Amino acid sequence: MNPRLLNDITHRLENDYGFKPDGEYLRKGECPSCHKREMYTSADEPWVIRCGRLNKCGAEYHVKELYPEIFTNWSERHPVTTEEPHAAADAYMRDGRGFDLAKVSGWYTQESYYSPELKLGSATVRFPLPGIGYWERIIDKPERFGKRKATFRGDYKGCWWSAPGLDLEADDVTELWIVEGIFDCIALLHHGITSVSALTCNNYPAKSLLALAQARQALGRKLPKLVWAMDTGKAGEDYTRKFVSRSREDGWESVAAQPPTGKLKLDWNELHQRNKLDSKMIEESLYRGSLLTAISAHEKALLMFNKTAWNTIYFGFESRLYWFEVNLEKYGKAMEVLVDSFKDLTDDERRERAMMESHTLREIANFLPTALYFQENKLTDEQWYFFRVDFPHSGESVKKALTPQQASKSVEFKSNIFCAPGAYYTANATQHDFMMKRWTEGIKVVEVLDSVGYSSTTQCYVFGDLAVKNGKLYTLNEEEYFEIGKMSIKLKARAVELNINSDLNQLSRDWIELLWQCYRYKGIAVLAFWLGSLFAKQIRKKHKSFPFLECVGEPGSGKSTLIEFLWSLCGRSDYEGFDPVKSSNAARARNFSQVSNLPIVLMEGDRTEEDRFKQRGFDWDELKPLFDGRSVYSRGIKNSGNETYEPTFDGALIISQNAEVKASPAMMERIVHIEFDKSSHTNETKDLADALRDVSMDDVSGFVLKATMAEKSIMETYIERQKHYYQHIRSLKGVRNGRVILNHSQLSAFVDCLACILPIGKRELEETHSFIEYIAVERQQALEEDHRIVQEFWETYEFLNGNDETPRLNHARKEELQIAINLNHFVAVASDFRQQIPELGELKKMLKTSRTHKFVGIKTVNSAINSAWNARRRNEGGDEKPATVKCWVFENPSPKK
Numbered sequence: 006m007n008p009r010l011l012n013d014i015t016h017r018l019e020n021d022y023g024f025k026p027d028g029e030y031l032r033k034g035e036c037p038s039c040h041k042r043e044m045y046t047s048a049d050e051p052w053v054i055r056c057g058r059l060n061k062c063g064a065e066y067h068v069k070e071l072y073p074e075i076f077t078n079w080s081e082r083h084p085v086t087t088e089e090p091h092a093a094a095d096a097y098m099r100d101g102r103g104f105d106l107a108k109v110s111g112w113y114t115q116e117s118y119y120s121p122e123l124k125l126g127s128a129t130v131r132f133p134l135p136g137i138g139y140w141e142r143i144i145d146k147p148e149r150f151g152k153r154k155a156t157f158r159g160d161y162k163g164c165w166w167s168a169p170g171l172d173l174e175a176d177d178v179t180e181l182w183i184v185e186g187i188f189d190c191i192a193l194l195h196h197g198i199t200s201v202s203a204l205t206c207n208n209y210p211a212k213s214l215l216a217l218a219q220a221r222q223a224l225g226r227k228l229p230k231l232v233w234a235m236d237t238g239k240a241g242e243d244y245t246r247k248f249v250s251r252s253r254e255d256g257w258e259s260v261a262a263q264p265p266t267g268k269l270k271l272d273w274n275e276l277h278q279r280n281k282l283d284s285k286m287i288e289e290s291l292y293r294g295s296l297l298t299a300i301s302a303h304e305k306a307l308l309m310f311n312k313t314a315w316n317t318i319y320f321g322f323e324s325r326l327y328w329f330e331v332n333l334e335k336y337g338k339a340m341e342v343l344v345d346s347f348k349d350l351t352d353d354e355r356r357e358r359a360m361m362e363s364h365t366l367r368e369i370a371n372f373l374p375t376a377l378y379f380q381e382n383k384l385t386d387e388q389w390y391f392f393r394v395d396f397p398h399s400g401e402s403v404k405k406a407l408t409p410q411q412a413s414k415s416v417e418f419k420s421n422i423f424c425a426p427g428a429y430y431t432a433n434a435t436q437h438d439f440m441m442k443r444w445t446e447g448i449k450v451v452e453v454l455d456s457v458g459y460s461s462t463t464q465c466y467v468f469g470d471l472a473v474k475n476g477k478l479y480t481l482n483e484e485e486y487f488e489i490g491k492m493s494i495k496l497k498a499r500a501v502e503l504n505i506n507s508d509l510n511q512l513s514r515d516w517i518e519l520l521w522q523c524y525r526y527k528g529i530a531v532l533a534f535w536l537g538s539l540f541a542k543q544i545r546k547k548h549k550s551f552p553f554l555e556c557v558g559e560p561g562s563g564k565s566t567l568i569e570f571l572w573s574l575c576g577r578s579d580y581e582g583f584d585p586v587k588s589s590n591a592a593r594a595r596n597f598s599q600v601s602n603l604p605i606v607l608m609e610g611d612r613t614e615e616d617r618f619k620q621r622g623f624d625w626d627e628l629k630p631l632f633d634g635r636s637v638y639s640r641g642i643k644n645s646g647n648e649t650y651e652p653t654f655d656g657a658l659i660i661s662q663n664a665e666v667k668a669s670p671a672m673m674e675r676i677v678h679i680e681f682d683k684s685s686h687t688n689e690t691k692d693l694a695d696a697l698r699d700v701s702m703d704d705v706s707g708f709v710l711k712a713t714m715a716e717k718s719i720m721e722t723y724i725e726r727q728k729h730y731y732q733h734i735r736s737l738k739g740v741r742n743g744r745v746i747l748n749h750s751q752l753s754a755f756v757d758c759l760a761c762i763l764p765i766g767k768r769e770l771e772e773t774h775s776f777i778e779y780i781a782v783e784r785q786q787a788l789e790e791d792h793r794i795v796q797e798f799w800e801t802y803e804f805l806n807g808n809d810e811t812p813r814l815n816h817a818r819k820e821e822l823q824i825a826i827n828l829n830h831f832v833a834v835a836s837d838f839r840q841q842i843p844e845l846g847e848l849k850k851m852l853k854t855s856r857t858h859k860f861v862g863i864k865t866v867n868s869a870i871n872s873a874w875n876a877r878r879r880n881e882g883g884d885e886k887p888a889t890v891k892c893w894v895f896e897n898p899s900p901k902k
């Protein structure tokens with residue numbers, strides 16, 4: 006190993022995994038898989054680290070997997086000099102691919118690639134294709150170029166790449182391996198296997214084969230046997246089969262070979278780098294190739310029996326499931342006869358004949374189930390086996406998650422795996438148990454996440470079929486999960502469907518100007534909140550809370566258009582939010598828990614009379630705990646620890662209403678309040694709003710990726726700026742409430758974070774900051790005043806109660822100290838005097854927050870009014886009123902006076 010690299014890797018292994026030098030080895034490293042300190046590796050060549058617990062764990066990692074960052078920026082680590090014009094390419098071939106430079110030098114050159122669209126460049130390793138052009142591999146952070154990792158120049162159809170100086174016509178070439186990639190080909194060459202690269206899996210090298218055949222015939226030499234060894238996976242396997250039969254038709258002796266599939270999925274180059282490309286591996290690969298190209302279920306069964314000598318074998322052939330069984334008693338008898346009477350047969354021949362007389366082969370399903378992995382939700386302790394089902398007559402496979410109960414019994418399995426008409430499963434209980442055991446032994450485990458958005462255990466954003474971690478974008482693999490470093494994760498269900506355009510080159514910026522023209526600083530403030538909501542969980546971790554945003558405005562004031570547009574930035578279409586008043590507790594709980602680090606919009610739908618009735622059952626105050634991320638509704642699912650699973654609230658709450666939220670001061674101080682109105686609406690703004698509505702989601706949904714990929718810089722900016730705005734808003738005249746200061750400083754910090762990812766002008770930012778100052782002051786004032794309903798109530802009260810000696814509404818005996826009002830009485834008197842009365846339920850809710858006269862409680866009061874009345878009655882005769890009355894009691898005089 007190159008001394009600098011050796012030094013770097015040894016240092017990291019010692020630091021990160023606690024490896025200790027021990028002679029020729031580094032030992033006592035902590036295994037990333039089983040966490041025992043039994044990892045070891047070579048001290049001079051620490052390419053692969055292995056777990057010493059061979060049977061119990063057996064994990065092994067190439068340092069490339071552990072430290073991808075060392076193996077990605079070749080030009081930076083190995084600058085080109087006049088002495089070393091191919092320094093980066095050489096390092097890539099040696100350290101990145103594990104090749105011996107003495108063997109491969111001169112086969113390639115270092116060149117460069119530039120993408121004009123992305124305005125990005127990289128060094129390449131270029132292999133000439135003589136008479137055609139070249140093939141080159143991008144080597145500096147190739148992920149920046151999306152799907153493009155390599156470039157072809159020239160028409161290579163029908164041709165292969167063969168190593169310069171390799172003599173394919175030589176007499177001793179009896180076998181020729183044809184693989185997909187150049188690096189796979191070079192790997193095999195390192196192990197004395199003559200091979201060429203077809204460059205892509207679907208390129209049948211007809212011209213090169215013909216030329217080789219003619220050249221060898223001219224020399225009077227036999228044709229070599231062809232070994233087709235494309236990559237694993239559907240395409241590679243299909244073409245391997247096709248090319249074997251096509252080349253056989255062309256007169257070649259042809260077989261197939263396959264690199265290992267299943268748990269250890271490595272290509273030829275990776276096998277080489279892990280010292281696994283030995284004769285045993287080659288033999289196994291040829292066996293896998295023979296199974297792949299078997300022409301009947303019978304042939305395949307025979308191959309497997311000969312290899313394993315198992316007397317029961319199940320296998321898939323052409324997307325059907327077969328069961329092969331040898332009757333051991335019959336087999337034994339047949340062998341006895343063969344040993345006695347056919348003395349000239351070899352052992353293999355005897356075994357085969359005896360088997361032919363004693364076996365049964367049955368189709369047990371007319372489809373092929375494959376257990377891909379075990380998926381579990383650690384939080385809720387739910388588990389499933391995830392199956393893929395292939396069908397013989399259709400290309401579409403179906404994927405299905407079965408609980409362990411559904412998978413374990415043949416009857417249950419039969420009824421649950423049924424996913425197509427005419428699909429039959431006839432395995433009996435014994436057969437099913439046997440297969441389940443094999444399917445699930447040491448099966449891969451995938452972690453299931455509950456909610457769309459951010460998962461704090463994995464520190465990863467998952468949006469349906471895209472995921473983001475540490476600034477990198479990941480897509481779902483073929484088996485529908487994300488492989489992110491050592492993690493395998495997926496989403497449980499897509500309760501929230503996001504359609505995000507992952508091509509960030511298509512992310513438009515025009516909408517920012519449009520948003521500004523439509524909504525000015527209010528639009529930018531709401532956008533900043535929206536951006537902040539993508540980091541709500543991280544913010545709550547830092548500051549314990551995340552503000553609620555309230556957008557208030559009459560119908561038509563544009564708040565719905567704004568919110569629907571902001572949703573399209575996250576790939577959610579035709580959606581604004583849900584009406585909490587119309588939802589049951591369970592539905593609200595579901596809505597609150599299905600997303601994380603995404604907004605949750607509560608809106609006012611078209612409410613009917615019945616809804617207005619229900620509204621009395623919904624209290625804004627019940628949402629208070631969401632502010633600091635506590636859940637409102639416990640779901641009571643037991644996990645294995647027997648604790649009730651209490652989901653946290655990880656979203657960001659937005660309330661969009663026609664009228665502002667009426668609630669207690671404790672709720673009000675959690676809210677950032679922005680009002681929308683029609684006062685500035687003109688024909689021109691209407692056109693602009695239409696234009697905003699017409700923005701295509703494909704052009705803007707990349708926003709959510711761009712934002713979450715910039716997590717690091719956004720969080721750094723946030724932390725730095727929030728401190729600044731906290732001090733600033735606290736210094737504003739009249740702003741005292743701690744929550745008001747915190748909420749508005751958080752929002753202001755996110756305005757600055759917007760500038761990290763979007764081109765927003767200085768003036769726009771400044772105007773938005775002044776607006777946020779303004780609403781902070783306004784909120785503080787609102788907290789100090791009574792709610793409009795309460796203010797009106799006291800005005801009506803003053804008017805009705807009168808200033809004379811005989812109070813009409815205050816039942817209190819000591820009226821200079823207390824006000825005691827019976828609300829029914831209040832309503833009766835108010836209607837006598839034709840006074841407006843607010844809805845009683847609403848009034849009761851708000852009166853408790855009264856500041857003009859502080860609410861004391863609901864009490865039974867010895868009524869001064871009734872006592873005066875009764876005194877009069879006793880003189881004049883007539884019905885008396887009860888001495889005591891149930892009253893709402895408030896302090897008097899008011900603290901303000």
Ligand SMILES: [Zn+2]
Nearest residue numbers: 036039056062
């Ligand atoms: Zn281990």
